[in-house]
Amino acid sequence: MSTQKVLVNDTVRVRVRFVDVNPTTGEEESLDPAIVTVEITDSSSNSVVSDNAVSETSSSFYYDFVPTEAGTYNIKFTGVLTNGNSVIVQQKLYVSSVTDDYKPVTTLRSEEIITFAPDVDPLYLDPDELVSYFPDASLLEIGEIIHSYSLEVKTLLGLRDDQGTADLPFVALEYIKSATACDLSRTYEFNTDDEVSVTLGDFNVTNRSAPRSRVSRDNATTWCQLAAVYRKELLSTKTGARSMQPKGTPGKPIATSGGVRDPDTGKIIYLSDRELYGPGRKFITKEDQLPDRNLRSYD
Numbered sequence: 001m002s003t004q005k006v007l008v009n010d011t012v013r014v015r016v017r018f019v020d021v022n023p024t025t026g027e028e029e030s031l032d033p034a035i036v037t038v039e040i041t042d043s044s045s046n047s048v049v050s051d052n053a054v055s056e057t058s059s060s061f062y063y064d065f066v067p068t069e070a071g072t073y074n075i076k077f078t079g080v081l082t083n084g085n086s087v088i089v090q091q092k093l094y095v096s097s098v099t100d101d102y103k104p105v106t107t108l109r110s111e112e113i114i115t116f117a118p119d120v121d122p123l124y125l126d127p128d129e130l131v132s133y134f135p136d137a138s139l140l141e142i143g144e145i146i147h148s149y150s151l152e153v154k155t156l157l158g159l160r161d162d163q164g165t166a167d168l169p170f171v172a173l174e175y176i177k178s179a180t181a182c183d184l185s186r187t188y189e190f191n192t193d194d195e196v197s198v199t200l201g202d203f204n205v206t207n208r209s210a211p212r213s214r215v216s217r218d219n220a221t222t223w224c225q226l227a228a229v230y231r232k233e234l235l236s237t238k239t240g241a242r243s244m245q246p247k248g249t250p251g252k253p254i255a256t257s258g259g260v261r262d263p264d265t266g267k268i269i270y271l272s273d274r275e276l277y278g279p280g281r282k283f284i285t286k287e288d289q290l291p292d293r294n295l296r297s298y299d
Contacts, residue, residue, distance in 0.1 A: 014062060042069075175227060
C-alpha cells in the first residue's frame with residue numbers, strides 16, 4: 001500500500017505476502033496459498049468489495065481498490081492453504097477528500113530519537129541509582145561511565161568473566177558509584193564551590209572543604225574525594241607487609257656467640273673479653289666487609 005495520502009477515486013494497489021516462521025530454525029518461510037480472497041469493509045462494517053486477489057508470485061498477491069467515498073476502510077486478505085488451513089492478513093486504508101481528512105488515530109506527534117548502546121559488559125552498577133543525583137544525564141551516558149570503572153575494578157580485583165556484582169566487595173561498588181558521580185559532577189553540577197552555607201533564621205550551617213593532608217571517609221566533601229578514598233582502599237587490599245629482617249648481616253643468622261645462659265633468669269648474658277678469655281689474652285676479630293651485628297638482650 002502506498003504511504004502517500006490517498007484521495008477519493010484514486011487507484012490503490014494493496015499488496016500482501018504470506019509468510020511463516022520455522023519454529024526449529026527461526027527463519028522466515030514463504031507460504032503458497034491455493035486461493036486468496038479479499039474483503040473490504042468501511043468504518044460501519046459494511047461490505048464494499050468481496051473478490052479474489054491477483055497473484056504476483058506463489059506467496060505474493062495484490063488487489064486494486066478505487067474508493068468512492070472518504071473514510072476508513074478495513075482490508076482483509078484470506079489465504080486458503082492446500083491442507084485446508086487459512087491465513088488472514090488485515091490492514092487499514094485511510095481515504096481523504098477535499099473537505100474530509102482521514103488519518104490514523106495513533107500518530108507520532110513529535111520526533112523521537114532512539115539511541116542504541118554498545119556492548120557495556122561488565123556493568124557492576126545499575127545506572128538508575130545515579131539518575132536521581134543527575135537527572136539531566138541520560139542512562140546511556142551514565143552506563144558508559146559505569147562500564148569504564150567496572151573494567152578498572154575487574155582488572156584491580158582480577159575478576160573472571162563469569163563473576164558479577166555478587167562477587168564484588170562493598171568498597172568496589174561504592175568506588176564505581178562515587179567515581180561515576182565524580183565524572184558526571186564536572187558536567188551537570190553547577191555549584192562546585194568548596195564552601196556551601198545554608199541559613200535559616202539564626203541557624204547557620206556551613207560545609208567548608210578545608211585544606212587537609214589526608215582525605216578519609218570522615219572528611220571527604222565531594223564525589224571525587226570519596227572516589228579517591230575508596231580507590232586507595234581497593235589498592236591496599238592488593239598489598240601486604242614487606243619482608244623484614246632483624247638487625248644483622250643480610251643472609252646470615254643472628255649471632256649468639258659469646259653468650260651464656262644465666263641459670264637464675266634463663267636469659268643469655270654476654271661476657272667481656274677478659275671474663276671469656278682470661279687476663280692477658282686479646283680477642284682478634286675476623287676481617288669482614290659486613291661484620292655480624294650481635295643482638296643482646298637489651299637491644
